[in-house]
Amino acid sequence: MMTTKMKRILVVTFTVLVWIQFCKGEKFAMDGTVLVLDESNFDSAISSFDHILVDFYAPWCGHCKRLSPELDAAAPVLATLKDPIVIAKVDADKHTGLAKKYDVDAYPTIMLFNHGVPVEYRGPRKAELLVRYLKKFAASDVAVLDSDSAVKTFVEEAGEFFPIFIGFGLDSSMMEKLGIKYKKNAWFSVAKDFSEDLMVLYDFDKVPALVSLNLKYNERSTFYGPFEDEFLEDFVKQNLIPLAVPVSRDTLKLIQADGRKTVLAIVDDEDEERSKELVKLLKAAASANRDLIFGYVGVRQMEEFAEKFDIGTKLPKLVVWDNSDEYLSVVGFESIEEEDQATQISKFVEGYREGKTIKKEMSGPSFMRYLQRSFDVRLVYILVGIVAVMMILQTFFVKGGDEYQRVSNQVQAATQARSSVSEVENNEYKAGDKED
Secondary structure (H helix, E strand, O other): OOOHHHHHHHHHHHHHHHHHHHOOOOOOOOOOOOEEEOOOOHHHHHHHOOEEEEEEEOOOOHHHHHHHHHHHHHHHHHHOOOOOOEEEEEEOOOOHHHHHHOOOOOOOEEEEEEOOEEEEOOOOOOHHHHHHHHHHHHOOOOEEEOOHHHHHHHHHHHOOOOOEEEEEOOOHHHHHHHHHHOOOOOEEEEEOOOOHHHHHHOOOOOOOEEEEEEHHHOEEEEEOOOOOHHHHHHHHHHHOOOOEEEOOHHHHHHHHHHOOOEEEEEEOOOOOHHHHHHHHHHHHHHHHOOOOEEEEEEOOOOHHHHHHHOOOOOOOEEEEEOOOOEEEEEOOOOOOOOOOHHHHHHHHHHHHHOOOEEEEEOOOOOHHHHHHHHOOHHHHHHHHHHHHHHHHHHHHHHHHHHHHHHHHOOOOOHHHHHHHHHHHHHHHHHHHHHHO
């Protein structure tokens, strides 16, 4: 019979063995270094940290080599956050299984895993800016600010990469849903205690008020209610995008996610002074027409996108685009003249609302322009090399066939053999000529 003491010893031993087996997984040090991951430890690392930024790189990639020291510099700073962010890297050229799993088709590809859910990181890559950008994802959904200095510090640390929403005198529960839903796109906070000086600084004269700041575009907007979910969300959505948004690959995603139609101005060059004056007028029109997005794109900056709207006509021009393969042109406003553009913009919007429009199909790039953009010098070299190899192979097979013919016809007369050799040499010379 087993004694009670022996039973206890067996139970303790079994418990320890189970615990050891449970804890057998790989441990990762939170020491601020960049983790090196592969198939054997990748899943373990992703599940071990709430926030982990993974750089899928290739050793031969120049952009990857420039990014590496920036990640090394950012890693120890991010590791000291209250809610740390870990940086890791994967040699995707070697570990192709991981690259395929996460659709890595360019280098570097940077993925941010939040609680195991991956999103592609498209923010800045310099260490200081990368740290500031990533703090957004480790912060709470809604920050509660209890003083003027707390508000100012929050705004300074948030920076200009995302719009900032501050609810003055609002209950934090009102902001929580928005903070969760739009965390990837904006900062959210509630100010509990603040002075009249802060009200003057942020230009609101009563509470409660929700203030929107877009520091990158120097824009500010205030909402005084009604503070119900539908109206709050409409205000937030409208202010995630600047009044006049420059079209780029990143802002196109915001425009398409928004759902509103876009009044799009197409100009030759966004950096020209006359284009900048037009943008000011677009902002004024946007303030009066918040049910529409107002944007602009320069042919010089994004020709491939701009030319889809028939840029053969005189620029600048306005169209209404609903994020599909069609757009609307307003009758009588195929282009806008230099004089009194504010009035022309107003009449364009008025004509659109009255239905005085022509539906048009977006066009693709011309074949020659497509070739010019698609084929760079390196690709030309590759094509030339392929052609050269094909010509060499052709020469080899022609030469080999003639040699076989000479051997099989040894019984022919000497004069015929000499003629045959002469013919082969002549053919070889021509093939070499062609190859050059």
